[in-house]
Amino acid sequence: MLMDICLCPDVRLRQEIFGGLVFNKRTGTTVEVDHRAFQFLTMLSDLDASPIAPTANSYIYAYNTNQENKLLKFIQELFDLKIICTKPGTDLRSLKLDAIKKISPHHNNKVITYRSSTFPFHQLLSAPESVHYAITYRCNHKCPDCYAKRIMADRSNYVGGGENSCKFITNELDTNGAMAIIDKIVAMGVFQLAIGGGSPFIRTDLEKIIPHASRQGLVVHLTTELGNDELMCLPLIVPYLSCLQIGINSATINSELSHKSTPQKDFIEQLFIEEKKWFSTQSHPSLLSSSSSLLIGANLMLNRTMLEGSTLENSIEFLMKLGFKQITLLRYKPPYSVERWQSENPRPYQFLNLEGRIAGIKQLNSELNLRIDCGLSFLEQDLTPEQARFAGFFGCVAGGRTMAVAPDGSIYPCSQLVSKKFCAGNLLKDHLDSLWKDSTVFKTFRNLRNKRNFRENACGTCLAKEWCSGCRVFAHEVYDNDPGCPKGER
């Protein structure tokens, strides 16, 4: 029976001009589908909500096609991506085939185009997919590569002059203000909220803010340094988190090289001991049911030292020994200290063999989920458009699929592009919907690839521009090329 297939639990649908976005809250996967595919999924979703079973004719009307193979492939992909499934208690294999046969009638009609080769890379979305919320820029840690300190030190961000007049600090929103920001994000249909800082745990209200976001359907990620305060507070918020990402500081990596312990290393060891308690004993029953899918990952900054010799490979081995199974490699962005930047900014040639090194690490560690941030999209430059499209690589997504909120509620195209000139407005005062669609700043970034200044430079003439375009943090001006790209070094 057709009614034996359904949307997987926690799959969200969002209608878009081109069809829709499908987001699986459990896996974090987002898929773009065209109108017909979206219609099909909406029908499954309505079916779940309605006690009245539709007739098979309603499917036939929407999905008749003379290209049965394409339809079968489409259905199979939806199964593989865990977007649709069979209802509990049914035999997956036999029912899948049965269901597919029933919705593959032999009539002539249009073909479902599901992420086909003609599907454009960059579409205007009705809302961001994810929002990065720097809930505070305050922090007691002294990480040398912290970019929040650079943002706070940017004199153009100060109003009135003087150390205490940085608007992002003095206007940090209180609990109600932070929740109001989250409400606006939810109302827009955003899927994911990434909370970071500064050090988020320096605030004493995370245990109110994070559950508030999660209960409204947002998938919540939290990025933090790890210290004693964090460890103490985590049990209260773990049930509401999907991902806890630990920023690994250089002292922790150096501790591995010098065989010494550091506070962060000790805290990470403690974290994984605590995690085992959360998930394998009855001592925290409230955590067992809701947080069993919590991912604990590490962020590793690729500075010059990290890329030298075998430091990267050794560091990953060390982090895996500590217990991490998900590691995200971050492109090194300018920190507060100019001297530090000059000594640690990698040379482009250091990226030349990075793709091969990453492949080698993955081969050795099949259980490791190793990811790269969008600033490193040039590592994917040799993909074909079809491969990039299928893998969901979009390159720079500033103002196109993502946006950032500063502690005072002001918004920006990316968490790395927080400065007065890139401020699109303030969520407390303005409507997010109109800011997202009409702000000149967001339009500038999302339409970058169409601008003449960009089209004429090295990134604009690059075959990989649709799934890369270079990181705008490094471009001297918005439309300039990314000077850190290793392409010219080949």
Ligand code: SF4
């Ligand atoms: S500017 Fe673009 S590529 Fe760079 S970090 Fe921001 S979103 Fe990613």
Ligand code: SF4
């Ligand atoms: S030239 Fe620009 S678009 Fe091409 S791979 Fe390099 S950074 Fe990416």
